[in-house]
């Protein structure tokens with residue numbers, strides 16, 4: 007079997023939060039894959055062996071953490087995640103990965119982590135593996151109660167603030183805080199990393215471009231192949247009209263200079279914020 | 287190659303010679319990129335061959351997102367033929383493929399007869415290419431596409447236009463199931479000089495979000511593929527294989543060795559694996575040996591004698 011396809015065993019599946027079963031948030035612990043290395047921000051394509059033809063795709067899940075076990079985190083959002091929530095100790099799952107690009111790691115650079123909802127997941131591993139966690143701080147916006155998310159991992163390691171979005175005014179407060187922080191990190195040549203739903207990333211991208219912050223965005227996208235082959239998960243690159251090349255000041259895959267939409271699964275999921283066009 | 291796999295060899299005869307495959311497992315257009323995307327998951331030269339993503343004369347950005355949706359036992363796609371264009375393919379993809387040991391078939395798409403002819407002419411001279419597969423059956427583009435494949439006269443004209451320019455390359459015409467009588471189109475293509483036929487492309491379908499009251503695809507409709515379409519595909523292959531005297535390649539929902547042998551029993555020379563690649567990226571690679579194992583189990587001596595052995 008190729009090294010990047012592992013058959014792993016479910017250690018346990020732990021519902022998160024107060025209402026546990028009802029919340030639909032789970033931590034999935036799997037036996038350790040034989041990966042040589044991985045970078046936080048990367049993801050896996052996971053498909054339980056018990057799935058038959060009724061679910062033809064594997065599911066992309068962000069890598070939360072790798073220690074003695076591989077830890078993934080998900081929320082029930084559709085037919086696939088609903089079935090993932092039925093996994094039991096001892097079940098076998100096929101795991102392809104680690105896939106895609108990870109977040110930039112800079113030891114001494116002040117780094118701002120911006121998470122919306124389940125976007126917090128890759129930052130668990132990011133903080134855990136970062137060589138200088140003192141340089142990190144996190145702003146976390148969430149709709150479900152805080153207990154549903156793996157937030158306690160941050161408390162003791164980095165400066166972390168959370169914003170519970172109960173109404174529109176909470177969202178405004180959160181985004182205003184994000185905007186101020188992005189501005190201050192940009193002024194210090196810091197790094198901004200964001201992960202969350204598309205509307206959140208659009209807002210963050212707007213702020214990062216406005217303040218000229220060095221920033222990366224991690225996209226969540228529906229995926230079928232996870233291999234850059236089906237072109238079902240693409241995003242448009244931001245091109246410079248004069249040169250026809252990508253506008254990004256960063257080192258990005260050559261494919262992103264050619265003008266055609268690029269697969270999120272191979273050129274991403276982590277993209278430099280100035281390299282992609284998130285408009286409809 | 288071990289003896290067991292030796293028995294999987296097949297020959298697809300055509301006017302310009304023989305298309306020889308190590309085994310009947312090809313990958314379906316649009317599901318396997320340009321092949322290179324799958325090198326982390328297997329050795330390409332162990333496959334019978336690959337069919338590239340649909341190529342057009344100029345690069346195409348494809349349809350707006352979302353473009354894919356999973357459905358029960360299948361998926362919908364409306365990629366809209368995003369591709370890098372023939373020039374880029376020849377410059378940066380084909381040279382990286384192990385063409386001496388891997389038949390590479392270029393799937394082609396165009397809006398007009400002239401463009402089909404020009405594209406075929408360019409590819410006819412490409413070193414190492416094993417064949418052309420003509421997509422007259424794409425349901426996801428507003429002009430051309432399936433329109434060519436729904437009318438026997440149009441289908442014949444496209445076939446002729448490609449054949450004229452393809453030189454010695456075998457020309458495979460890929461048929462649409464979105465027609466009343468697929469044998470009518472099949473016969474028209476065969477008479478117009480097609481060397482082989484492949485069937486089927488996707489069936490037009492649609493999925494919606496009940497809460498948001500919106501379609502799941504930006505294109506509204508898309509092409510259905512995967513296990514859900516296998517019975518339709520099998521029926522089409524069976525009908526077409528009886529209607530024409532040229533090799534037929536089976537496509538549609540093929541995910542297992544059983545599926546593959548069923549298509550061959552219904553008359554297919556070879557099969558293409560599409561949506562099943564998404565279940566596991568090494569699916570096409572592992573299928574080769576599974577077919578050989580199943581042949582042992584079912585006492586199938588070779589594929590030549592087994593082909594079309596369905597008794598009705």
Ligand SMILES: Cc1cc2nc3c(=O)[nH]c(=O)nc-3n(C[C@H](O)[C@H](O)[C@H](O)COP(=O)(O)O)c2cc1C
Nearest residue numbers: 314315316340363421486487511512538539560561
């Ligand atoms: C994502 C996707 C993209 C496709 N793109 C093409 C294409 O570019 N050209 C083509 O002839 N067929 C294309 N097809 C159709 C497949 O080649 C195949 O005919 C169809 O999916 C049925 O086979 P399957 O059920 O094994 O997937 C595409 C299918 C999918 C799922």
Ligand code: FES
Nearest residue numbers: 230232236237271
């Ligand atoms: S999921 Fe197929 S290209 Fe990304």
